[in-house]
Each structure stands twice: as structure tokens, then as C-alpha cells.
Amino acid sequence: MATIIHITLKGIFRDRVFQGIMVLAVLFLFIPSAASLSMRQMTELTTTLSLSLISFIMLLLAVFLGATSIWKDIERRYTFSVLSLPISRTTYLWGRFFGIALFMLMTTVFLGAMALIAIKAATFGYPPSRPVVWSTIIVTILFDALKYILVVAVAMLLATVSTSFFLPVFGAISVFLAGTATQPVYDYLQTPSVQAAVSVIVRKAAETLYYLLPNLSGFDLKVHAIYSIPFNVQGLILTSIYFAGYTLIILSIGSFLFAWREMK
């Protein structure tokens, strides 16, 4: 599996899509000037902009890498040569996944370092109302990475059954959008007034979706990083376990489907 991870990383670094997306990192240079427009929360705004930029780049990378890696291998008929080696399809799929996940973590470290520099620079320009807690920002960026790694897993699952590029790309985006909305919708449906108004079937359906779709709201810790609000450590541990469990399930289903798939 290590060699699959290795060539996956090589492939991403030599890919033009990746290079194009990483050009977006140049936007970090504009963050300080954009943040100076703020009335008095320059540091907070720098943090917001940095974290959002990281999120945005990671979303693009997750969707395109996750959706295209397997799809491209099938489309360009690389699978014939690779899957006829003495490796199982599960090994191949997981190797691909871990390669991309590792890449996402490396990107996180790179973008995170840029964000920290931008935020540090902002604190010189205008001291924040609360001291910046660096560990909080780092943990936030890390959980952001976990969220997008989960999106990668979802995109790969869709790519294992799809013959076209559309299902994995748009499917992953849809799951991402839905995944960030399940928690507010679920909370909304739990309010007494709604419970009275909405039929049981709709509520049950929403509840099923809530447990079926990934709950990505839990990974969004930006507000903690921006305003230096302490974490609920127990919550973070639960989120990590949730991430591991959900990813494992998605990948297992993915390997099952991929093993079943015929390479015509």
C-alpha cells in the first residue's frame, strides 16, 4: 500500500489541477489588506479570511482529487495495468485514499503555516481584543482537514460505482452541502413548534438523513479559533472518533463496491 500512496502523492504533485488550485494560495497575500478594512477586529478578520481560504482550497482539492483519482484511473485505463498487479482492489483503493489524505494533511500544514504567518502579521498591525490562542487555531485547521478528508472518502465511494465524472464531483459537493446543513435542520426539527407542525414521516426522513449523511458541522471550529473560545475537549474526542468511524464505513463500502466492479 505504501507504494500506491507514494505514486498517488507523485501524481498529485505533478498534476496541473493541483498546481492551479494551489495558485489560490497566493490570495493569502491579499488577506492583510482586506482585513485592514475591519473596524477593530483586524486579527479576527484575518483569522476568518485565512480559515475560509484554507477551507475553500481544501474543498476544491477534496472534490477534485477524491472524485477524479479513481475515475481517471478507470477512464484512462490505468486500472488494467495496476489492478492486474498482485494487489487487491481494497489495497489499491485504500492506498489511493491514504495518499490523498496524506496530501491533504501536507497541504493543511503548508496552508496552515501561511495562515499563522498572516495572523501573526495582523497582530502586529492591530492588537486583537483577546490574545490569539495558537493551539486553538492549529486544532481548528486540523479538524478542517479531517472534514475534507471525509469528503474525499465520500467522493471516492461515489467514484467506485460511477462511470462518469459527474456523479463523484457533484455528488461530493452535494453531500458536503447537505453535511454542513444536517445539524441546523435537525435542531430546527427538534423545536416544539415544528414538532407540532411537521408530519412524523417528514421528521423521520430528516432524522434518517441526519444519521446517514456525514455531520460536518461538528468539524467546524472556526468560531473558536477566531475569537479564542476554549474547546470542549470531550467534544473534540467524540468528533475524532466520529470521523474515524464514518470514514472507515465509507471506505469499506467503497472497497466492497470497487471489488465487485468489472473493469471492462
Place this chain on the structure above:
Amino acid sequence: MSVLQRPVTALLVGLLAYGVVLGPFTAYMKQKPIEEKFGYLPSINVLRYVSVDHKELVGASLVMKVIMYFGGVAEKQQANVIVQPPDYARMSGILHGAVQLDPYNMDAYYFAQSFLTWEVKQYQMANNLLDYGMKYRTWDWMLPFFAGFNSAYFLKDYKQAAEYFKRAGEINGNELNISLAGRYMQASGQTELAIAYLGAMEKSERNQAVKKNYQIRLKAFNEVRRIELARDRYKNTEGVLPVTLDTLVRSGLLSPPPSDPYGGQFFLEPDGKVATTSKFTFAGAGNVSTPKVSK
């Protein structure tokens, strides 16, 4: 030649069209009614779901939009260009939306406070917003400080004000707030309270348009304070309140004569209270107290 003829012709036609329209288009965009520049904003419930994991960013950009809009209008006002007063109702609505997306956004509260009170005179609305913010920004002494000021200065609810100031004092450990509560809790201390408040606001403000706003108001209140001091000295020596400001100027108690940075004229009300014809706004004695929404 023949191969390039068509693309070159197309390019020339395109450039011509672009060149012709560029000037008028820019002019059109520039003179567009300022209210249109807010553009369409989806309801906050829609934004909440659309902004996915960028709620803080969307919140911040809403605040930014309002500040920039206000900055544009304020600059024109200060440059004595006649414009409609800013659409305060819309600004308030957007800021309320922004804090629903990001209840921690400091700018939203600070900025809403700055215009909801003096300009719009929606004191209770301002305090409700500040109360909402206090639930989240538990470390921020400025919010109860604002609320305390609003309660004392505008709403004259001294009991409530004392509670807010106490809370602010507890958060920042600064005696100022506690003493504010004690010292200015009567009508006579109003001007000093306003000066203390405006001074604190002006000092910590970074946005130039808003800062200028505070500076002008601070200047006006310093003038009021100067008149009040002269008035009190006059009363001490003469035993009666002066009738006009001229009396104070001529008696040498008020030198140089006061000037209203808003362009109005100071005068003394029958009970001795200092007032100005500008009512502390650029729009002057006109119709400024209620925000006008352009039809």
C-alpha cells in the same frame, strides 16, 4: 491575411464596443442610487445554509458591506455634498443578520451601537442587540459599557445602567466603569458621561469614517461642556442663569466663542440646558430623527 481577417475583425469590433460603452457604463455605475449598491441580499435563513462552513466569513462580509456603505455616505456628508441620510433601517437589518451568522462579530455590535443610538434613536433596539452579543462575547466589557451608556444617557434608566456598568467593571477590572456608574448617574453629569464614552470610542476606532464621526461628535460635546462650565461660573457669580450665550461671551467667561462642528448655532434653553440648532447632525435642524427609506 485571409486566415487572420475574421478574428482580427471580430477583435476590433469587440474593442470598439468595449471602448464605447466603458465610459458611460462606469458613469452609470457611479451614479446608481446608493441604496441599490447594497444589492439583493438573500434572507438570513437562506444565507445560513448557503454559507456552509463560511458563516464567519459571510457574517464579516455583511458587516463590511454596511461599513463601506456608511463610509461612502458619511464622507459625502462631511464634504457638504447633499445626499440622502444613510439607510439606517437597512443597515440595522443587515447587522442583525450578520450576528445571527456569527454572534461573536465585534464590528457588528460596535457599529450598530454607533448609529442606532445617536442617529436613529432606537435605544432599546441597540440594547437588545447588545444583550444578545453579551451572551456570546462574555469577555467583552465594551458591550455592557455601551448598554450602560445607552441606559443612562438616552433611556435615563439609571438602575439598569448601574447594572451594566457593574458588569463591564467586573469583566475588565477597571474602576472607570464602576465610577461612571456613580459619578454620572444624574442629569447634570450627562455631558461628561458622553465625553467619556465618546473619548473611549474614538480612541479604539480604526475605521477612518467612523473615527471621524466620533471626533466630530466629541468636539461638539467638548464645546457643550465648555459652555456648561461658563454657564455654571456665571450662575455662581451672578446668582442667575444667563439668558443667551452672548452674555457669556461678552462677560469673558466663554472665549473663544463656541462653534458647532455640525454647522449649527449653540443656544441656551430656558432651563439653562445647552442645545444646538444642528441637533448634533449634519442634516441640521431638518428631519433627521427618523431614518428615511427612499421610495
Place this chain on the structure above:
Amino acid sequence: MNAIEISGLCKQFKGKRRTCVDALKNLDLQIEAGEVFGFLGPNGAGKSTTIKLVMGLLRPTSGTAIIMGVDSTLAESRRKVGFLPENPAFYDYLSAEEYVAFVGSQFKMDTALLKRRSDEVIKQLDLWEARKRPMRSYSKGMIQRVGLAQALVHDPDVYILDEPMSGLDPIGRALVKDIILDLKKRGKCVFFSTHITDDVEKVCDRVGVIVKGSLVAIDRVENILRSGLEGYLVHLQLSDADAGTFAGLQAVRRTGTVSEFYVPSSVFNAFMGAVNTSGKEVVLVETKRRDLEDFFLSLVTSSAQESR
């Protein structure tokens, strides 16, 4: 032990509107270790389907394929196999050297050995100059040669090559033939598909012909060549006087002092006996037979007629 054992292998594809297409019907095939087997058939006959089933790329509808005693549905079955896919494509962002190294590492080759073998096969397939360039800059023939290099690098016992000659120029084709003959000499099993009979005739021990998903013939190449024997062309040195006939047979051609006689196999012995007694000089004896191409074409046409 047989290198490849295919029994009762069937493959159906779901076509449009719920129809089923039989791509492969009940194939039984045993290929011995050390044997070069040519799998011959026209385009769309089921050659690639068979190979993909054997390589575990497709799932059989029924039946089994076993390589070196391991079922082809298991990854382990491919451990001793060097595989060249039809019109191969490899990660185009890698260079030939990197790809061959990647394949070698999948076969758990020792690093030093891998480096040595990789250099060997890359040189052998004339890719040395291009070895460090990404494969997206390669021509079709070069990709085909990379395909052969990666199949050879780990020196497996079984080679499964899908159309190994396609996309190659005459020099490349000759090179591939040499490589297969060399593998044969070293006792390796080679199973390759082709639709070009000439390839088979030169290098194969046995040949199977597949038409429309069914194996229609399987035999040793020499048996086919022998069974196709029809007669001989005997060149005799004869004087002008008796140039026209000999032993009751009419000469088919005369050039200079040499007459050519077409002798059917049945009378060859009697004819040569007569030559022997007459003391005439034999210049040349040619065998007259149908070649593999004719054999192949006759099988394809006959099965086409059957199905009609």
C-alpha cells in the same frame, strides 16, 4: 502442474434493453508450464474477455480460471504473472523507470535486484534514452514497450500478453518475437493473444482459435501445419527429351534444365522410388500445404456459416 487452467469459463455482459451478450461460452483450456500458447481469433471474438477474466479484472459468470494453482479472483494468483494489457496505458506522469520500479515493488522485489533488472529490461526494450521522461511524452510504440518491460521486470513464470505486437513497427515486432522465443528457451509459460497468424506460426507451441466466444480449435502448431500438407513440388534435372512427363506426372513448369512436378502426398513415395531407380538428380523438394492463415480463415468462415 498446468500454468493456467481454465474450466467451464463463461462470461455474459448485460447489453441494452435487458439483453445478454455471451462474450465467452464455456471455455476449457489448459496451458502447461513452459509452453508458448497462441490465442488466435478475429476482433471481438472474446480473446481480451478471456484474458481479463484470467487476470481478475472481470468476474466470471460461471466457471473458474486458475493460475499456478491459485484462483484468479484472488490477488495472490497474479504474483507469478507478467501481464501486458491490450493497448496499455500507464500513469502518464511517471517515467518508464519509475513505473517499472513501481511494478517491481508490487512484486516485492529486492531493491538492488529491482534496479539491475529494471535497467536490463529498459535497455532490452530500447527505452534507455527516454527512461527519465514522463510517459505522457511517449509514442504508442514506446508505451507498448514499457508494457513489455513492466511484464518482464520481475522475471515471472507465466506471461499473459494481450496483443503484444500491436502498435509496434517491424523492428519492434521482431524484438517481441525474440523475447518470446527467449522466454520459451528459459522454460517460461507464455499465453498471448493475437489476430495475426504469422506471429503464432513463428513462436508458438500450441494454438487455440476462438471465434464468437467459443474455442473452435486447439492443437499443436506442427500438427496444424502437418495436417494442412497437400503434396510436394519436386524439381528434377531432366534433359529436354523427357522434360514433359515423369512417372506418369505432367511437369507444371520448366526453367532451364529443371522441370517441376506437383506430387500429391499419396503418390510421393512411388514417385521418389521412380526417381531413385532412374538415377535423375533432385534439385529441390518443396512442401505444398495450407498455412496457418488458411487454417484460421477456414475455421472462422465455417463457424460463421454454422451460426447462419
